[in-house]
Amino acid sequence: MKRFMKWLSNSFAPAMKKIVGRPWISAVSTSMQKIIPFILAGSIIFLYGVVRDFVSVLPDIGIIADFTFGMIGLIIAFMLAHQVMINLHHDKSTINAGLVSIAIFLININPTIDEGIFTVEFGRLGPTGILVGILSALLTAAIFNLYGKLNLFEDSEIPDFVTEWINTIIPILVTVGLAVVIAFKLNIDIFDITEIVFSPLQSFAQTLPGFILVCLIPAMFYSIGISSWFFGSITTPIFLAGIAGNIALVEQGLAPTNIVTSETVFTAALITMGGMGATLGLNFLMLFSKSKKLKVLGKICIIPSFFNINEPVVFSTPVVMNPLLMLPMWINAIIGPIVIWLSMSSGFLNIPARMIQIGQIPAPFSSVMITEDMRAIIVYIILFFIYLAVWYPFFKVYEKQVLTEEKQAGVDDMPLSNPVTE
Incomplete structure (x- = not known):
């Protein structure tokens, strides 16, 4: 037992703390904590529903849950991309990466656009879309991170505000362009693929x-x-x-x-x-x-x-x-x-x-x-x-x-x- 405890204390625990402290892994963990208020907001509505079962005169406010818990896939897409940028110290890209990640998520849940009408299965925005949200965020963060490392126009004579625009526009175009090609040109449904891949883990759980x-x-x-x-x-x-x-x-x-x-x-x-x-x-x-x-x-x-x-x-x-x-x-x-x-x-x-x-x-x-x-x-x-x-x-x-x-x-x-x- 002493040998086992020594291994846990001196080898395993420090190694695990180092792993979970890595920027990408830490970002996923932190993002999961940050979406808890939205989950709890939905929980309160469901808890209200329990009371309403016994007091039928109370109004139905279930739609609030639809736009809190029911949007959790969309929310994690922003949160995770934003958090990765913070962890990787790309402070100027935190909000932009989060917003682009939302766009990527909306592309990846396979909407239809017909004569200006945007149609998507509402359930894909919620918990069933959470993995799509994670993948969308990681893709966005990876492209923004790679571009950020290039340090383009760092020593140029271009005005700073113009440089900042360019350094935002390029990763936006690359990220959204890649997602559009995958979803609309190659007709690959990321949502369906994610469900197929995740299904064995969900089934085993x-x-x-x-x-x-x-x-x-x-x-x-x-x-x-x-x-x-x-x-x-x-x-x-x-x-x-x-x-x-x-x-x-x-x-x-x-x-x-x-x-x-x-x-x-x-x-x-x-x-x-x-x-x-x-x-x-x-x-x-x-x-x-x-x-x-x-x-x-x-x-x-x-x-x-x-x-x-x-x-x-x-x-x-x-x-x-x-x-x-x-x-x-x-x-x-x-x-x-x-x-x-x-x-x-x-x-x-x-x-x-x-x-x-x-x-x-x-x-x-x-x-x-x-x-x-x-x-x-x-x-x-x-x-x-x-x-x-x-x-x-x-x-x-x-x-x-x-x-x-x-x-x-x-x-x-x-x-x-x-x-x-x-």
Whole structure:
């Protein structure tokens, strides 16, 4: 174990931090975070829809969701191109690249233009078009970046404002021209190609092994101090496509089938009970610890834990880089998906079919709300005790270690953020 932890600490974690810090990868991760307000705006409208089901006199404002969450593909096209330009220090091209990326996205979703009427399938602007938005942004950013490196007219006598115009016009013409040739001259439908290529990944993600990996990988990275946000560049398209598919099925009078959605993983707060890795059980045990340090931390962290915010407990206990607490976090990230998969696939628990991605609603209230199923309370209770049983033996060993350290150092002198010793 010591050798494994040393490898994680000295080799794997630094290497991963270096990879996720690269400008292009970082831009994708950052852009996914920046579109969250638009997703949450749509979530609020869907949440309003839940209330409207019981208060029918309320007006229908669902069209707001169409122009927030329903435009997420278009929005990511701008956000990502803009962010890449920032990361690559092309400060003069940030807005222009974002706007061109929007044009490329609109070309790539294969519109028809007939006698001045622009027609496009509205659904392609939303979550099903998010990958097209990413590809459009990366193409635009790549061309703008390559042209920016040429430094044309840098030492010329042409006025600066004219130079700036030229250095904007050329990459615009090249980018849009390339997209036009591909879409309208070669008749290549980028949207359809993206769906075909992405389909196997989406299909695998909607299986039990895929579900486990979607939950386990971020938890593993989180336990070594690497933000799980970077993995959102992979999971966000999967989650959005999944919930969009469920919504469409329900609108057709059919039952939802996609279990792997953000609503299942986060909003219901069954898999992420207390936060990623189901740390509510750990926090609960800390409240009754014999260790002064752990008991105080438990009291400090319990309120955030109820709202599924576990950074305080993960970094202060600490769970990060602590082999005794990392392992139960990983185990829970496997058990949770298995229990939820069995519950939903068997029909015992409803599959979410509303797009509500607000993960800070305490369970089991959020569990019942998102599944529209009172049996979610039963699943919550079962999972809480399972998580608690997983945490217990590891916690007791760690508690004994902390008690020994407190005895040696003197309880009053024991720092709350004392690092783990092996």
